[in-house]
Amino acid sequence: MNAEIISVGTELLMGQIVNSDAAFIAKELTGLGIDAYFQTVVGDNANKLKEVIKIAESRSNLLIFTGGLGPTQDDITKQTVAEYLGERLVIQEEGLEHIRQWFSKSGRIMTKNNERQALIFENGVVFKNINGQALGTFIEKNGKGYLLLPGPPKELETMFVHFVRPFLSANYEHKQIILSKTLRFFGIGESTLTTLLEDLIENQTNPTIAPYAGKYEVTLRVTANAASQGECEALVRAKTDEILALAGEYYYGEGSENSLVQVVGDLLLTKKVSISAAESLTGGLFQAELVKVPGISEVFAGGIVSYQEDIKRRVLGVPDEVLKGFGMVSPECAKAMADHARSVFETDLAISFTGAAGPDPLENHPAGTVWIGLSRKGEETIAKEFHFSRNRLGNREQAVMQGFDMTRRALLSEG
Numbered sequence: 001m002n003a004e005i006i007s008v009g010t011e012l013l014m015g016q017i018v019n020s021d022a023a024f025i026a027k028e029l030t031g032l033g034i035d036a037y038f039q040t041v042v043g044d045n046a047n048k049l050k051e052v053i054k055i056a057e058s059r060s061n062l063l064i065f066t067g068g069l070g071p072t073q074d075d076i077t078k079q080t081v082a083e084y085l086g087e088r089l090v091i092q093e094e095g096l097e098h099i100r101q102w103f104s105k106s107g108r109i110m111t112k113n114n115e116r117q118a119l120i121f122e123n124g125v126v127f128k129n130i131n132g133q134a135l136g137t138f139i140e141k142n143g144k145g146y147l148l149l150p151g152p153p154k155e156l157e158t159m160f161v162h163f164v165r166p167f168l169s170a171n172y173e174h175k176q177i178i179l180s181k182t183l184r185f186f187g188i189g190e191s192t193l194t195t196l197l198e199d200l201i202e203n204q205t206n207p208t209i210a211p212y213a214g215k216y217e218v219t220l221r222v223t224a225n226a227a228s229q230g231e232c233e234a235l236v237r238a239k240t241d242e243i244l245a246l247a248g249e250y251y252y253g254e255g256s257e258n259s260l261v262q263v264v265g266d267l268l269l270t271k272k273v274s275i276s277a278a279e280s281l282t283g284g285l286f287q288a289e290l291v292k293v294p295g296i297s298e299v300f301a302g303g304i305v306s307y308q309e310d311i312k313r314r315v316l317g318v319p320d321e322v323l324k325g326f327g328m329v330s331p332e333c334a335k336a337m338a339d340h341a342r343s344v345f346e347t348d349l350a351i352s353f354t355g356a357a358g359p360d361p362l363e364n365h366p367a368g369t370v371w372i373g374l375s376r377k378g379e380e381t382i383a384k385e386f387h388f389s390r391n392r393l394g395n396r397e398q399a400v401m402q403g404f405d406m407t408r409r410a411l412l413s414e415g
Contacts, residue, residue, distance in 0.1 A: 075116065127167070187250050264411070286400045
């Protein structure tokens with residue numbers, strides 16, 4: 001079974017909104033074992049939409065349309081698809097009553113054009129819209145399925161989960177189970193990672209391995225298909241073990257939402273390790289990211305942001321001999337900053353950032369030169385040097401991510 005997602009809306013073509021509907025549906029179809037090899041975006045133009053339908057029919061069994069089901073003149077999806085198929089649209093009374101009640105409760109006058117949202121295929125299936133007015137509808141003709149869904153994500157996602165997914169599962173779900181796992185890596189580029197995994201990628205069959213380069217990290221999607229969930233899990237687990245045997249040093253977690261920041265926050269909370277920070281070039285960005293983790297106040301004591309040399313001396317307690325002898329962009333300064341933060345906030349761990357964010361050099365050090373210090377109770381304070389080549393914001397963001405990775409590794413080394 002092959003499906004094609006057709007997103008209707010000129011605003012999508014113009015980049016005015018992001019097409020999150022297609023991403024959501026594609027993920028849902030994968031879970032149902034329905035292949036989706038094509039996604040198309042078309043404007044609010046009936047002739048162009050008919051051209052898209054004709055092309056989609058030539059390569060797909062199930063055509064899924066999103067958007068264009070509303071009450072205005074540019075909402076043409078139902079009317080155009082019905083005309084193309086030679087099918088009649090009718091008002092679904094239950095859906096129309098739902099629309100009337102919505103307007104009544106909101107104290108608004110319902111205009112005649114809103115009745116368009118209650119149209120469905122006369123010989124088709126209807127899907128309720130819990131969060132809106134436009135009904136979803138489906139019809140099968142000449143061996144093809146045509147599924148029409150509303151565009152607003154809140155409406156579409158609720159309709160899909162409650163009504164469309166069970167319908168597709170009963171009528172279209174493939175006997176094969178498809179399972180994907182996302183592996184996340186930091187501190188290695190996409191090209192280097194794929195080189196390490198070259199043999200696995202070149203000889204892949206089932207599961208498959210797909211690399212994706214993120215902003216400051218790389219992810220791998222491992223996808224298996226089998227007759228049962230258990231078989232899929234075994235295949236993915238075995239392939240994951242092979243990958244980690246080659247690139248485990250850079251692996252920090254899995255899942256599409258499990259960020260490096262979240263992983264570090266969870267480790268701090270689980271191990272009950274308190275942390276503080278002293279930031280110069282990053283300007284509090286490390287702390288701003290850390291406090292996004294729910295419950296982090298249990299272990300995050302606080303931090304100090306100090307840009308000027310005098311503040312580093314008076315507030316952070318960096319010795320004058322360090323500032324005069326080595327400068328602010330130095331391992332000595334990074335260590336002193338981390339040590340003082342840990343002492344002031346009485347934490348188990350403290351991290352510091354100092355360097356030249358750019359665009360100009362600082363103390364004869366080129367932009368992108370960064371020192372990150374890490375002070376741990378009972379251990380020698382360390383400092384690592386990094387050289388980034390992004391713009392000012394990019395250098396700051398990358399420094400913060402390296403700081404989180406240093407923290408993660410320090411926490412894992414504690415056992």
